[in-house]
Amino acid sequence: MSNILNNDLKQQLVADFQATESRLNGEAKTEVHQKRREAMQRFEALGFPTIKHEEWKYSNVNNLVKQAFDFNVKSDFGANDVETLEIPNLQGNVLYFVNGMYNAELSSIVSPESQLQILNFGRAVKEKPELLATYFAHYANYQDEAFTALNTAFAHDGVVVHVPAGKVVEEPIILRFITDARTANAASQPRNLIVVGKNAEVKMAEAFRTIGDNGSFTNVVTEIVVEENANVQYYKVQNETEKAYHIGTTQVIQKDKSHFYAVTVTVNGGFVRNNLNIVLDGQHCESFMYGLYFPNGKQHVDNHTLVDHAKPNSYSNELYKGILKDTSTGVFNGKIFVREYASKTNAYQSCRNVVLSDEASMNTKPQLEIYNDDVKCSHGTTTGKLNDEAIFYMRSRGIPKAEAVTLLMYAFCEDVISQIKIESIREYLSGLIVEKLAQ
């Protein structure tokens, strides 16, 4: 990959792709690489989205695509740095990716291989070609989504997880994506594939963190396959800098009787776009999606969810909550499809916001497309202020105003935070949130 800083990101990426390809040797013939090449063609055709694109109306990537990024920043991020970014009491399978590259030294895998097969993408290309051939890029839509196409074209690192049928992974999987922007504008495109077999169970978290004063750009795609009667808890945690661009897609496919829980918490980030797409390709499935965001300053947080009820008798429920301050902006776009044959679908959606400044704004857009009559669907959005009566009540009991406000804001988030079932992650987040709310 070139370090040439070109002021047009697209041209830079096209050149990067060719340079990478010429160094691939044997791998160029693999199925994975055929996908990459196809995706690159799609990206070239699509180009970066503009605000004329319906799905990008409120999230303008113009400033991103004018910047130059180095996709191969060397980082000396090591054990000492980990200490400063420590998540207390973190236990389990903890994998570090620094500027998109797996760092085996920092990582530790504790679950037995019989429960959990986990390896970085590069190794998986060599050691698990069948798994990748079956699942990789089968669900995330690189045909139409420019950022997904781009990520697919550059899919070289990230994690590949396979939980064999019937296995309950006791220890959680924690993926820590560290962007080290201390020396340059750092970019990375992690690509993850999680396959959870029939009757299997796993809890996992993706935690994104940026350090350093330069700009950064993360374009991540995670595909999650939840086989029949499997249970997956998936948490995405973002704590990046004001200069960080984060665009991510989590693409989930659920089979019969499977359960999927997602919690997406954006504590900090400059420009954040999270796509969470779930296809309920089975009957009697349940999906829960929770989200929390606290933009302040000039931060921008955009959550797009897409729930596609493709089969009958399934249930989905989503709850997104945000607190916006200063001149920050937020977007929630929740699309629910109920396909023609998906009768007896239950789909619920709710987005609640507290806007604390006149200059902050929140755009919410529920979109229900229902092609079956025998369904129960509802959606609701609210935007309000904090309850002055409640603040006075607390103050009248001796709680200082600032603390009353923080308590109230935290209480507002509580029902989402409590959904996180990995204790260390929940505690870590709850600390970060209290700190952020008190700002």
Next chain:
Amino acid sequence: MLTITDLQASVDDKEILKGINLEIKPGEVHAIMGPNGSGKSTLASVLAGREEYEVTGGSVEFEGQDLLEMSPEERAAAGIFLAFQYPVEIPGVTTINFLKTALNEIRKSRGEAPLDAAQFLKLMREKAKIVNIDDALLKRSLNEGFSGGEKKRNEIFQMAMLEPKLAILDETDSGLDIDALRIVAEGVNKLRSPERAVIVVTHYQRLLDYIVPDYVHVLYKGRIVKSGSKELAFELEEKGYDWIKAEVAAL
């Protein structure tokens, strides 16, 4: 202890309190009665520091301090407690958590060390017994989905925990069944001491059977129009307010 002089207050430019004078000494119980909308809750709110109400004249002194200069939290720390007529529901904050924060903030402002979890729990058990409040209730979100009576009982429980010098009870008796009324009154009486005072806002004599007042005042159209001993409450119960209204009209 508390000296209210010619207190005037308005909300949205509407004058509600039109010159209140009241002197409360340590150890006393004052009952405030009066028709609906006469300004009783407004007076209680102004004393607790609700910012919606603009004080347009007069003064309030509490133990030598200018009360009107103090924030609501400073008043609480100084020992003022208001049991709300309509306690607020706060989803996501448990009563336990809320009270622990409140108690420790008050202690902090007095230069006392915070109570740790065990000390707090012990105190809580002790006080919960006094007002006969259920543990399960205290673990729930503050007042959320509480019945009317449970909310009132929770107010008195909070009072017992915070041990104020001046407790203002705004219609704490409304919505209580007979047993709860007695329990709540006992809670108040346990707090009574030569150093503490209580203001009881009520419409009914029955609460005053349990919490016997030293003085009874009638608030009408933003003024205290009549003051007397506990017998006045009996008289009001019997005759209603028409005779008082007539007296005021005659002036």
